[in-house]
Amino acid sequence: MPDRYAGRTMMMQGNQACAEGAMAAGCRFFAGYPITPSSEIAEWLALRFPEVGGKFIQMEDEIGAMGAVIGASLTGVKAMTATSGPGFSLKQENIGYAAMAEVPCVVVDVQRGGPSTGMPTLPSQMDVQQARWGAHGDHGVIALTASSAQETFEQTIRAFNLAETYMMPVLLLLDEIVGHTTERIVIPDWDTVERIDRKQPEVPPDEYLPYRCPEGLIPVLANFGTGYRYNITGLCHNETGFPTNNKQENESLVIRLTEKIVAHRNEIIRLKRMMLDDADIVIFAYGTVARSARQAVMECREQGIKAGLLEATVLWPFPTEEVYALAGSVNAFVVPELNLGQMAREVELAVRCAAPVHRLNRVDGDPITPLQILDAVKEVV
Amino acid sequence: MAEGQPASKELAIIRVNVEWCKGCEICVAFCPKDVLEMEGGKVTVARLEECTKCMLCELRCPDFAITVE
Amino acid sequence: MFDYLTYVREGNFPHIWCSGCGHGIVLKSFIRAIDKLGIHRDEAVMVSGIGCSSRTAGYVDINTLHTTHGRAIAFATGVKFANPKLHVIVVTGDGDATAIGGNHYIHAARRNIDLTVLIYNNYIYGMTGGQVSPTTPRGARASTSPFGNIEPPFNISGLASAAGASFVARGDVYHAQKLEKLITQAIQKKGFSVVEVLSPCPTAYGRRNRMASPVTLMEWLRDNCIPVKKYEKMSEEERSGKIRTGVLIDIEKPEFTEEYRKLVDSMQVRG
CATH class of the missing domain: 3.40.50.970 (Thiamin diphosphate (ThDP)-binding fold, Pyr/PP domains)
Incomplete structure (x- = not known):
């Protein structure tokens, strides 16, 4: 139905x-x-x-x-x-x-x-x-x-x-x-709708190890009740799923939990680019602030200011390389946010001093308007 | 089997897994027939012939270390 | 001889519990109970929290989920609600269930979701070294009540009863056969069932309270745990210092996952 x-x-x-x-x-x-x-x-x-x-x-x-x-x-x-x-x-x-x-x-x-x-x-x-x-x-x-x-x-x-x-x-x-x-x-x-379902083990229960990661970095956890009896814990564990005190096992688990994202960052990160090809000023925005930023870019262009928008729809992992790639060819970044600069920090880290990063912050409970962003860009120009 | 002895008097087989026994003495203390003793921090069977296979030692061993057959 | 080894993860033994700790006796009673009930191991899930009691999960060869401190009942609620065919058993301790996890405990009882909760009550935080717990008796010493506990203790079973559990029992590790029966009844019960198990800690509790020997602690259980029927016949005076054991509550009431199923069925009939 x-x-x-x-x-x-x-x-x-x-x-x-x-x-x-x-x-x-x-x-x-x-x-x-x-x-x-x-x-x-x-x-x-x-x-x-x-x-x-x-x-x-x-x-x-x-x-x-x-x-x-x-x-x-x-x-x-x-x-x-x-x-x-x-x-x-x-x-x-x-x-x-x-x-x-x-x-x-x-x-x-x-x-x-x-x-x-x-x-x-x-x-x-x-x-x-x-x-x-x-x-x-x-x-x-x-x-x-x-x-x-x-x-x-x-x-x-x-x-x-x-x-x-x-x-x-x-x-x-x-x-x-x-x-x-x-x-x-x-x-x-x-x-x-494209739907992805988690993998299930391809080996019989007596050969199954929940955290073995057959394809490198990602484990295959059998659904409870399907005949694969194993242990899950929040303690450092090895591939059996049981707690371990083995230093190497501890280390490889903690590293893998970070590495599985680092290794797949390109598949995960998604950005929307608007008028960036010739941009002098890059607005980095996300969430509802990006809606104001789109409007601000249009108004900038109408006033002859070459502004563009880099809109992140994935915040973590942060698009460090993509931001850095723009840094060499633009005059400045403007980061409007409904906080006191939490992602501007990340932009600064990504830019590595190759361009100035200007913050536009609002924390009074009102949204950031296109006009505010426009004014901030004009100030930078 | 000694003459006239009923089958239930057959000697029990008491097994102790000394690797798992932590020497708490619960089995020794609550054996109704004093079958068990401590030796070097582990339980040992001292008077097997007294064992009535009541299984209390097996039941109360927290270490899965003693069985009676 | 009961063949416990077919139910345990032998490679993880000897277990981590101290000499004389009663937790192994509870585990054995649980194993006999699921054996008697003929529960298929693939369909049994043990969910535990944090503490000595919660380490039980690692030793029994069923689906096991060792969670965060106090949260086992919440995780178990998700498991059971998502797949009501599974037998879900929570293993927790006095601190885990009634201090940090107290909110989940009373609400699962109120909701009457079909979980079986085994609470190993040893009157102390054993794994962290013997701090005072919500069930430490008044006057008892713990590392954080070095001059004797000035707070009154929780009644774990009473708490579940008051919150609406449909089955509440109290057992102890001295009376291990009876404990097995209580666990069996609790698992059979359709609804939120609790078995509070007195399983005193010789290391962290006993040593501070003149009961360092496991045998002394077992004798204390033998002498003070009184079956409900006998307890009821005792005078106020005789009851002093005694602990009522056996089935304390056993009532029928609507069970949560069943009620939700009825709701879904009614919606789908309406279309």
């Missing part, structure tokens, strides 16, 4: 688009805890999941929700949770577990102003560094973002596909604007 929205053009909030994207990606498990401005994702799935046999549970807190998502994923189901700032902090413990145990799942953070309870109903991009470094210990991170309801739908699907490919939690960083803005979205037939 085709889904009720498949093939239709709808008006939807970004949060609902996220929920629809998850369903289209094959997600059939959601555990969450209410928090503004992400709650509509949970509400929409509570309504929609029973229709398609999906499982929805509201847990007692965000920590429990993240735990339930990991447990569900280990049975082979695609699983997701969604939250916002304070809840994202609480989830970090088990996000780290999912990274260590290599359990695919998707965590959506609809960013609001912080720190602490901060500005619950207002947008921010203040969690982008927490996404990278929020869970303790070294490990690779994949974090996506989106600037519209349509893109949220698509990025949610991509988040699941990356999680299943690289066997890890994948983060989707939205913000209050995209989460709560109702706009046009075209929902494709689910059959036409």
Whole structure:
């Protein structure tokens, strides 16, 4: 039976688009805890999941929700949770577990102003560094973002596909604007959506080692209940899945958790380029700020300023090489963000002093307007 | 088998895995027939003929180290 | 002789528990219970948290998930809800379940999800070296209550009962046969079931509280654990210092995954 929205053009909030994207990606498990401005994702799935046999549970807190998502994923189901700032902090413990145990799942953070309870109903991009470094210990991170309801739908699907490919939690960083803005979205037939499912072992149970990584860096975890009995732990483990105190095994695991992202960065990173070929000024933007930046580029061009936009739809791994490649041929970078320069830091690191990096920051709870960006570019020129 | 002895009096086979035994003495203390003793920090079978195969030592051994057949 | 070895991961033995620790006795009782019930090992999942008790998962040859501190019940909720055909057993301790994991514990009981939770109560944080726990008796010494504990302890079983669990039992490692029966009943129960197991710690608790010998601790269990029926007949005075063991709660009530299944079925009928 085709889904009720498949093939239709709808008006939807970004949060609902996220929920629809998850369903289209094959997600059939959601555990969450209410928090503004992400709650509509949970509400929409509570309504929609029973229709398609999906499982929805509201847990007692965000920590429990993240735990339930990991447990569900280990049975082979695609699983997701969604939250916002304070809840994202609480989830970090088990996000780290999912990274260590290599359990695919998707965590959506609809960013609001912080720190602490901060500005619950207002947008921010203040969690982008927490996404990278929020869970303790070294490990690779994949974090996506989106600037519209349509893109949220698509990025949610991509988040699941990356999680299943690289066997890890994948983060989707939205913000209050995209989460709560109702706009046009075209929902494709689910059959036409590219879906990736995690691999299952090709060897019999007596030859199976969960963390052997037959293709180099990514393990193949058998779904619980399929006859492959093994152990999963958040302790440093060897390829058997049991804890180890062997120094070499510890080291190779920790390195592999980072290396599996580094080695596949080209497949993961995606950028949108707008009028960069002849640009003197590069605006580096992401999320809803990129929408203002697109408008600002058009206005710059109208005023004879050669500005272009490098829009990141993947924040982590950071597109260091791609940013550096532009640095030699442009006069300056402008990085507008709804925080005090969290990704501007990364741009500065990437540029390696080859060009000046100007920051445009806003943390009062209002969006950055095209005019603000235009003014910032003019100041640089 | 001694004459007239019922089959249940057949001697038990008590096996101790000394590699796993941590010498807690629980089996020794609660054996109703004092079959077991400690020797060099591990349990040892001292009076096998007294064993009634009640299995309490096997049941309470935390180390999976003692079995009775 | 019971053949435990077919159920354990022999290569991981000898286990890490100290000499005289009762946790091995609980594991053996659990193994006999699943053997008796004929549960297929591929369909059993053990989920554990952090601490001495939680290391159980590494030793038993079923699907095992050793999670984060206090969160085992949350992970187990995900496993069970996603695949209700699996038998999901949580292994946890007094600190893991009722301090850091207390919220998950009471809510899983309220939700009445079909999990079996074995709580090894040793009155102490053993793995971290003997700190005071939510069940450390008043006056008892721990590394963080060096002058004696000034806080009252939790009643683990009472907590689950009050929160809505459908089966609650208390057993101990001295009465190992009875423990096996309680675990068997708990696994059979459709709903949230708890077995609190008194499994005292000679190393971190006993040594600080004049019960360093495992034998002394076992004698203490023998003398103080009183079956429910006998306990009920005792006077207030006789009950002092005694611990009620056996089945404490056994009631029928709607189970979470079953209720959700009904919801889905009704939606699909409506179309």
